[in-house]
Amino acid sequence: MRFKFLVYTLIISLLSQTCKEEKTIEFKEINVTTSTNKIVEINIPEAFGDEEVSNVINKRINLVIISSLNVGEENSTSSMTVSESIDLFNKEYTTFKADFPESIMEWDAQIDGEIMYQSDEIVSIAITTYLNTGGAHGNLIIEFLNFDVYTGKQLKNEDLFQDYINFTEIAKDYFNEEIAYKKELYFEPDNFKLPENIGFNDEGAILLYNTYEIAPYSSGVTEINIPWEDLQNTLNFL
Incomplete structure (x- = not known):
């Protein structure tokens, strides 16, 4: 009986995987x-x-x-x-x-x-x-x-990470490193907040702050890049 249950479970798993691949x-x-x-x-x-x-x-x-x-x-x-x-x-x-x-x-x-x-x-x-x-x-x-x-x-941004708090701390460190020598250009450089735009490329995560979001127009877009290896324990996907 247990063997039949295992076979049935395997079939369901394969069907589920097949359906997923079809999408x-x-x-x-x-x-x-x-x-x-x-x-x-x-x-x-x-x-x-x-x-x-x-x-x-x-x-x-x-x-x-x-x-x-x-x-x-x-x-x-x-x-x-x-x-x-x-x-x-x-x-x-x-x-x-x-x-x-x-x-x-x-x-x-x-x-x-x-x-x-x-x-x-x-x-x-x-x-x-x-x-x-x-x-x-x-x-x-x-x-x-x-x-x-x-x-x-x-x-949503929260959906991308299983440990959003840990990711925020990692992002904060990268942000502070990026603006270390130009803090005077930002509205509130010591009051870190994640941007609305978080995306990914082949190298890792991208944090993007649009014009006026954290700095004046003359500063342009601020982009922070975080490599995959620093994100492995925070992501909801691999």
Whole structure:
């Protein structure tokens, strides 16, 4: 009887593993535009393979794109497609030029996506958005998106680590080392906090602070890199 139970358990395990393997996803780069678009350039990764997982990932990426192009009322883009948001951005610029014909300011938007890291468990994607809507300078924003490869669910930073407190201490040491000789450039250099954007590449973890997050515009983006070997006891994945 025990032998039959073990055989049954092994079969269930193999079936489960097979189902998991069937949910493998891949990515291809796509360019998104419309017939009337003149000022928006979008090149992003699109997931394909398992339809259910791919749809979840692509929907989240598209929401980031739509939100990035929104220069009007926040609620006005809640049900838009990426194509509609591109046309709306162009329309907003046309309205701006009609209201201020003497202005020499030109609008443009550049959005690029990159697969930074992919394993059997997670995929880490960076979305870089540069938006120029006529101000003193354009606005550059980088957003990291981490997804569970099996479900497509976007992972929160806390989901990435089994020991978040230990990871925070490790990150703090790397942060202090990075800014040691330029502390005067930061708002509160002795009051460490993790960034909103934590991602991964082949070398390890990346902590990214966007412009204005912890320093003025002139300081640009702050990036902290932590190698894999210092993260082995903190991660929720290998």
